[in-house]
Amino acid sequence: MAEDAFEAMDVADRLAAEALIVDVDGFEGPLDLLLTLSRTQKVDLRKISVLQLARQYLHFVEQAKALRLELAADYLVMAAWLAFLKSRLLLPPDPADEGPSGEELAAHLAFQLERLQGMRDAAARLMARDQKGRDFFVRGIPEDISRIRHVTYTATLLDLMQAYARIRTRDEFRPFVLDRDSVFTMEEALERMRGLIGYAGDWTMLISYLPEGWEHDPVKRRSATAATFAASLELAKRGAIEIRQDAVFTPIQIRKKAV
Amino acid sequence: MADKKEQSLFEAPPEGEQERMVEAILFASAEPISVADLNARMPHGCDAAAALALLRKRYEGRGVRVVKVGDAWAIRTAPDLGFLMQKETVETRKLSRAAIETLAIIAYHQPVTRAEIEEIRGVSVSRGTVDQLLELEWIRFGRRRMTPGRPVTYVVTQSFLDHFGLESARDLPGLKELRAAGLLENRPPPGALPEPGEEGEDADAGQSDMFEDES
């Protein structure tokens, strides 16, 4: 195999390859160039000598370099790869080597070339077909189709129920507020005491400041007492009143602080 | 195709071939074509008028016809098949939110006046919304309310019941069931006075009232 690989490129091939160089811009990349080069072998692409092709390509690249033609990077990448492939094809396989054999690589390149050629032939056959607007024609006066659109509206029972739920929920849903019917706030107590305190010059029972009507209901009474007591502490803090308690659990008394 | 053209230089194509040509030209032409134009386009020696006559005959009773338009000719759909040239499309759309809410209120509170619907929805009800529901035949006018102004009321129809698969509007789930079904998510705070169940009952009560009215 090594020997026949060394067969020289014949003169005609060489000339053909050189003619290609001038036309380097006309190629669509290295594969296109390889396909063109392969034609000089005048054999079925399946029987192509990839080794010979590699040599042709490398020769092409050398010539291009000699002529100082600017070759695109992918041409040089292909050249490097083909040089590698060439060495693989020429050297006896190294059993320690793991990569694919030269034959496998060559077979794949041949497959790629054959496939590209196949697609080119297919493209040519496709374009040779009768084409619309050139060989056959469509109706020249198409008739308009009038569109009649009916719109129907639909809703499901679920939609209906959800809608109703939405409305009813909207009613129920209000910002969260405590039910304050039975709550007397400290602010309310303060307001109330501020008005009353001026009149009482002497000690008065704190309990007497509870708002009217809150004394009997225990819940209300508790709330009012707490609020009033808190309010009295607040007033004492401000220095408006004085507070006293005789003993633990005895009534609390307040009076206006003397100015 | 080239040989056909050449052949025509010597003798006219056979009658059948001429008829095919007229057929193709009339079909593909963007406008009606006169006999003179046909002759100009066909190979030398052709008789477009004769070919046209054959073609007209061939299309008699077919789905399309060869007709004269002014002094030109064209292929046109047979008049009895004009109905095929329309495409009916049925579009299904969801009812708008306003419409479905209004419908829901009518279903749950019927007979109900517009003012009542507005009160429940909290927004005014557009005329279009009510009209749409009337047109769908899902609601109709009920008896006038015997209150000042004698306002009209709305009730749901048999079509409504059919569409929603209900035996009667009484079968509509109450608020309790809606909540059980997870349709009411905003629970009122605990201890808030209006008990959820109560309202459901209420709605139901109102509803049956109305239905007694109906019957």
Add this chain to the structure above:
Amino acid sequence: MADKKEQSLFEAPPEGEQERMVEAILFASAEPISVADLNARMPHGCDAAAALALLRKRYEGRGVRVVKVGDAWAIRTAPDLGFLMQKETVETRKLSRAAIETLAIIAYHQPVTRAEIEEIRGVSVSRGTVDQLLELEWIRFGRRRMTPGRPVTYVVTQSFLDHFGLESARDLPGLKELRAAGLLENRPPPGALPEPGEEGEDADAGQSDMFEDES
């Protein structure tokens, strides 16, 4: 056929009448019309497919033909009469060699990714090339390939079939030979382990899918 089984419910129009209807509808349209569309436009109980078969036969050898385009049908002039139609000829933009090859690769290898097209052509595919084919509506995006990166794939369209007078992508010239020669396989380069772009298995699966789809 279908009319027989529906006869009990609706009297479908007689066969000849159905044929006229299909004729009228196809003549009226410049675009291919699917069997489903035909059935939708014809009266209930019609069998457009059966009527099409009759109509197709009737137009054999005439100046216009009934042609199948994917799963749709159209009437087109007989190709041998193209010479009469200089007036109607549409000047199509000259496609570049790259565009023509790319189109062929998409047609024969569909669904195919850009990387696969580039692998076959040995050069990168310019954006303009694909854009031009998309603009012509000869190709469209297919399903994304289920490989890393989920690349888009390209497939040919009904317009493509219509333009080149193909009944289906199966009828592409030389398809069988190319397949028999193994040239439509996506063969990974030897020694290429799981490398990006190694979608060989997948591509094949996708492809046979596509062609099975056609039937």
